[in-house]
Amino acid sequence: MDKLIKCKSPFSPWLDRRQPLSNRFIEEDYVDPIPEKGANWDCFLALEECWPLHIANELKWESLDKSIQETDVFLDKASELISGLGGGWLDSEEKHMIESSEDCVPPTPCLPIYIVTIKNETEERVVYIGKTSASNRFSNGHSVALKLHNPKYNGFEKRLYRCSIWFNINNEYACLEWLKPNTIPSKVLDSIESHLIWCAQPELNIGKKNRNYSKWCFFIHIQNFTGKSSLLNDVFATGIKNSIN
Template identity: 40%
Template sequence: MKYYSPLTPWLERQRTLPDFAFLEQGEPDFELGGFLGMDYCYSLHEVNRHNAKSLKTTWKLVREYVNKALIISQNESGNWLDREEVAMIKEELGDPPPHCYPIYLITVGKYPNERLVYIGKTSSDVSRFVGGHKIALKLHDPLYDNLQKRVYFCSVVFITDGDYLPIEWISPIENAVSILDSVESHLISSLKPELNFSKTKRNYSKYSISLHIQNFTDSKVLNDVIV
């Protein structure tokens, strides 16, 4: 499966590189809200096919790629690339790092009767499901027998200065991690999945966050929900 990278439009010569991508100025404007993109979905028994990357790892990979690409292209300001520069970058560095998918949602049932049962946060480069996730074990409860079980991996994107700001482009990394924790807290307190037992009674988010959920998979569960 090929994952999307926010750097792709720059490398495909569709736009310039936003300043915050390489000048460490990535700060979201929370008043404009953000987006939770349900980008990839796996059946629970196939979930280890997902190539997990933590926020910290993706954050580092993005900066390393951009800094090296600017050196290769001798492009100090992230301006438009020509075809030769793109070819040189891809030849030396390969494809750019994909989106970070730091939030995952677990559902049961089949749309339109599909329902959310758990919200989690990816915190390492090893899938939480390797070796058995505690929630996967809870789904063996007879209550969930004969119900389809799916895991959605989600990107988190904010807006700043009229441009999209993926969470892995937020600087410094400590802010990005804190914002991710607030996103998880906000989602859990708003949607109250039945298998989340913490953060359900109050919103522990440090930031005032509004999120537009968009489901880009073959199911439309939670699509266009705003929390």
């Protein structure tokens, strides 16, 4: 079983010549327009991977800061290879140059939200939602795994879903680690976790359940691309308590 991140790089549409490179990487001093207080972010949560919970510490966990750094390194190297990114679109020769380089490797996506579920023959339900701010999130165990030893969870399969976060900003799709300036993604991630916990009220979460602690408003469209289940597929987390089920 391949336990490395298996979903495609966020740069795949650019490298496949299906889309131009986002303007955020071309314009100098680009800053994302942060919605004003009370306005919704158009946001997508994509369930990308589904794993048995017991192998969580064997998976590759990428911190948000590392993902941001790897994005910058990749684009710097790509720019050197093709003499700048200003054109937006790649031609076939530029595509070949990047794909042939051993040093210019497109970064894997950051999967900063994880969801723990329990499943039997009749139901699958969310019991915990968390965020990964470090690359060793599960290396020393996790309190939720201990809580799932409670006899009331006997007979349930324990699953771990890992999720990417995307936004529609100025008619461009941007993943969380692309937001500018680089100080914004971690703040947005904390707010999205708060928003999801408030909406789902998972039984094993302790904090962030008595009110919505999000700094911003979100309208989150959740989609499940794992192929393992239809959990939460096409569900909308709108900021209403118990709206995710």
